[in-house]
Amino acid sequence: QAQLVESGGGLVQPGGSLRLSCATSGLWFNAYVMGWYRQVPGKQREMVTNITSRDIPVYAESVKGRFTIYRDTAKDTVYLQMNNLKPEDTAVYYCNARNMYHNSEFWGKGTLVTVSS
Numbered sequence: 001q002a003q004l005v006e007s008g009g010g011l012v013q014p015g016g017s018l019r020l021s022c023a024t025s026g027l028w029f030n031a032y033v034m035g036w037y038r039q040v041p042g043k044q045r046e047m048v049t050n051i052t053s054r055d056i057p058v059y060a061e062s063v064k065g066r067f068t069i070y071r072d073t074a075k076d077t078v079y080l081q082m083n084n085l086k087p088e089d090t091a092v093y094y095c096n097a098r099n100m101y102h103n104s105e106f107w108g109k110g111t112l113v114t115v116s117s
Contacts, residue, residue: 002026002106004095009111012085016115020080022095022108027076029053033098034071034078038091038113045094049080052100062088085115 008020020036035050049069051057057069068081078095095108 002097004097004106004108006093006095006108006111009093009113011114011116013117014086014115016085017081017083018085018113020082020093020095020111020113022078022080024076024078024095024097027097027106029071029073029076031099031101033100034069035096035098036069036078036080037094037096038089039094039110040091048093050096050098051078082113085113087115089113090115 003025005023006020008018010018012018030053033050033052036048037045038048039045047060048063049057049059049067051069051071066084071078090113092110092112094110097106
């Protein structure tokens with residue numbers, strides 16, 4: 001019954017910013033590594049960033065210095081702040097929750113980010 005719901009996607013010009021949100025329910029939030037992945041047609045889904053319950057983040061090289069992941073434990077929500085967006089950032093962005101202690105993982109349905117002039 002766990003659910004992840006993404007929001008905040010949209011159309012922005014290169015150099016612009018967006019903040020994505022992932023609201024979770026039905027899981028023990030602190031037990032999960034929360035992450036953001038993205039996918040474009042014809043390509044594999046790739047990891048953008050993730051963060052542990054101890055607030056230890058990991059970023060793909062392509063987004064370092066531009067994207068920031070953070071979590072609000074009180075709201076069971078994780079965010080992705082995206083700055084200086086580039087056309088190659090265009091993708092469907094998915095929220096992911098992976099349990100740190102056993103084999104359990106959940107995905108959201110995705111939100112589309114389009115970076116274009």
